[in-house]
Amino acid sequence: VTAGGATVTAGGLTVTAGGLTVTTGGLTVTTGGASIAGATTIGAATTISAGGLSVTGGVTVVDVGATITAGGLTVTNGGASISDNTATNTLTVANTAGSSFTGTVLSMTAASGSTGYSFIDAKAGSTSVFTVADTGKTTIAAGGLLVSDGGATVTAGGLTVTAGGASIAGATTIGAATTISAGGLSVTGGITVVNGGLTVSLGDVAVSATTASSTSTNGTLNGSDRRLKTAIENIQSSQDIIERLRPVTFEWRRDEFRSRNFPNGVFPGFIADEVQEILPDLVHEDGDGWKSLNYVGLVPHLVRSVQEMQAQLAQMQLQIDALQAHSWVGHDVTFLLLHMGLTVEAADGAASIASYLDREWPLEALQGDEKDVQRRRDLLKEWFVRFHSRYEVMAQLSDRYGGEHWDVLRDELLPESKPSSGGKCPLGFGAKVVNNVVSRKSTDVDKLRTIMFQGRCYDVMDSRLFRPEGGQFAHFVGHNVTYALAVQSTRVEDLDVTPERAYTFEEQLMLEKYRSFFARELVVLEIEEHHKGNDSQNEVVNLHAVIEESDSMAQELSIQNLQKALANASVEQVDEVCIRTTMTPLHKAVEKHRLDLVTLLVHAGADFGARAALYDDETPLEMARRFQFDDIVAHLESVAVGSK
Incomplete structure (x- = not known):
């Protein structure tokens, strides 16, 4: 048919051999479609305007691919399989509508009620790489997940990393709770908790690197190696x-x-x-x-502040030690001691300290704040213990220091004391016991009722404590009672005992109380002839008394008195320890700052290494250093070097 075409109105057209070739104009099937039972090759564009195209044996596009300009592609059964070993892109789904497109480029829908299938199952060979299950669960089996822009947002359910940990190289913001159940969290750029703090609900936080700080099970550790630091000051x-x-x-x-x-x-x-x-x-x-x-x-x-305070306290103690042996003697120091215990300014120097001497402590100052009252009471008690263990007491607390609190304190430390007005120094610093001394011949002494206490002979004839009938200490008469009273014993076995050890602090305090009591109640006997007793403490007390009395006489006379006493004393007696003060005569000379007396004692063989128990076991040299007596220090150091 060369022109005008051909129209087959009934029965169709059957080509049994040679095929059918349409050279121009194409082939148009207006109704009924076309049924092609065998292989069909279409060399140019073919338009199927109605009814579509039904291919029973499949369609093979040999070249240039297949383009569907409208209506899309629907595969109702059997699925679609696309395979090729040369194409760059096996399947491309693209939208060319531009900005006006609002639909879906690729849509996958499964019939409702179906379960257990996969929307996507991507494999490399037989190895699964990426799957999307019917529940929406997405599994990346290999290669990981890379988000190059826009970040990743998890709006619900949080982020769970079950193994391998999470490595975050850049800045990361976590807006909600994140649980890392295994493998931990590795952050190379540090972690900043901007808001809400950091909560560890179980276990500890450990940082193992050398960093500015780290936290372990034992607490927080801070890098402090000297090799990590510079500009140290x-x-x-x-x-x-x-x-x-x-x-x-x-x-x-x-x-x-x-x-x-x-x-x-x-x-x-x-x-x-x-x-x-x-x-x-x-x-x-x-x-x-x-x-x-x-x-x-x-x-x-x-730490630095505490160190500074310790240094200040040490300096204060040096000032107190240096001043108390000199500028305080003869003064009422109660106000000073209480004030220095509560404020620092009182220890600034000798001038300021002197301004607090002989000042009354108003009664109203002992009342008011309970803590202040207790603090002052404790301070006064502390000084009482110190002074009563080393010094004799001239007078007790005067009326101006009265009141319930002080009465209780006085009864504790001085059971036999009574308030008296006019006392110069309520604490008794540097004062001597005022004794009633009576001279007696040795022949008369033998007829009296007496006791020996700390090397002194006391007349107990008129004391109710020593009366033969009912006297508490009646059996003490005629004996040396020093040791018995020190150890609080009433046994006869403890009378006339000379201990081989030094008295303890508590025993010294007890002896001081009895000494104060005897000074008020008993008469001291001064024997005109040499007493034949075997108590060597008489010589010790006399030697100490010579040094003590040097303050009240001219220097030359005091030197002569000590020379005379040393001439009659043995080397052992020169070093005899005073039971009351635990000092040797050399200690006493150092305390008086008498280099001339120190020189005489050293020349007589005094032991400059002897220690005074109540002065923290100080040697005479150590005592001189504490008082900063440079002349005595130099002399004793030269003697020590010479002896070596």
């Missing part, structure tokens, strides 16, 4: 810094800042804004203006 002073800091207690504003998960309760601490004005390096301010405080940075300043 001493902190010169921190007392002013510590005084300016304001420690507070506070509660967190939990209702206003719920996201920060503040704990409930009252906490001690500081206000970062206030600390910033004093130690700005310890306060950090984040991008939102919130301030945090490095509490660990306060520790060096606290």
Whole structure:
């Protein structure tokens, strides 16, 4: 048919051999479609305008591919399989509509009610790489997940990493709870908790690298190796810094800042804004203006402040030791001692200390705040114990120091004392016991009722304590009672005992109480002829008395008196320890700051290595150093070098 075409109105057209070739105009089937039972090759464009194309044996596109311009492609059964070993893109689904497109480029729908299938199952060979299950669960079996732009947002369910951990190289913001059940979290760029704090609900946080700080099961550790630091300098002073800091207690504003998960309760601490004005390096301010405080940075300043206070206390003690043996003698020091125990300014120097001597302590000052009253009471008790163990007491507390608290204290330390007005020194610093001394011949002494106590002979004839009928100490008459009273014994076996050891502090205090009592109640007998008793303590007391009396006589006369006493004393007696003070005569000469007497005693063989128990076992040389008596120190050091 060369022109005009051909129309077959019934029965169709059957070509049994040779095929059918349409050279121009194409082939148009207007109704009924076309049924092709065998292989069909279409060399040019073919348009099927109605009814579609039904291919029973499949369609093979040999070249240039297949383009569907409208209506799309629907595969109703059997699925679609696309395979090729040369094409760059095996299957491409693209939208060419531009910005006006609002539909879906690729849509996959499964019949409702179906379960257990996969939307996507991507494999490399036989190995599964990527699957999307019917539940939406997505599994990346190999290669991991790379999000190059826009980040990843998990809106619900959180992020769970079950193995292998998570490696985050750049900045990461986690807005909700994140649970890492195994493998841990590895962050190479550090972690900044901007808001809400960090909560570890189970276990500990450990940082194993060499960093500025780390936390382990034993607490927080801070890098402190010298090799990590430079520009190391001493902190010169921190007392002013510590005084300016304001420690507070506070509660967190939990209702206003719920996201920060503040704990409930009252906490001690500081206000970062206030600390910033004093130690700005310890306060950090984040991008939102919130301030945090490095509490660990306060520790060096606290340590330095304590060191400064220790040095000041040591200096105060040196000043007290240096001044108490000289400028205080003959004065009422009660006000001074109580004031120095409560304030530091009183120890600034000799001038300020002198201004507190002989001042009354008003009665109203002993009342008021209970803590202050107790503190003053404790201070006075402390000084009582010190002085009564080393010095004799001239008078007890005067009326101006009366009151219930002081009466209780006086009864504790001085059971037999009574308040008396006009006493010069209530604490008795540097004063001697005022004894009633009566001279008696040795022949008369044998007829009296007497006792020996600390090397002195006391007449007990008129004392109710020593009466033959009912006297508590009646059996003490005629004996040396020093040891028995020191150990609080009434046994006959403890009379006339000379101990081979030094008396303890408590025993010294007890002897001091009895000495004070005997000074008021008994008469001391001064024997005109040499007493034949075997108590060598008489010579010791006399030797100490010579040195004690040197303050009241001219220097030449005091030297002569000591020379005379040393001429009649043995070497053992020169070093005899006074039971009351535990000092040797050489200690006493050092305490008086008498280099001339020290020289005489050393020349007589005095032991400059002897120790005084009640003076912290000081040697005469150590005592001279404490008092800063440079002339005596130089002399004793030269003697020590010569003896070696």
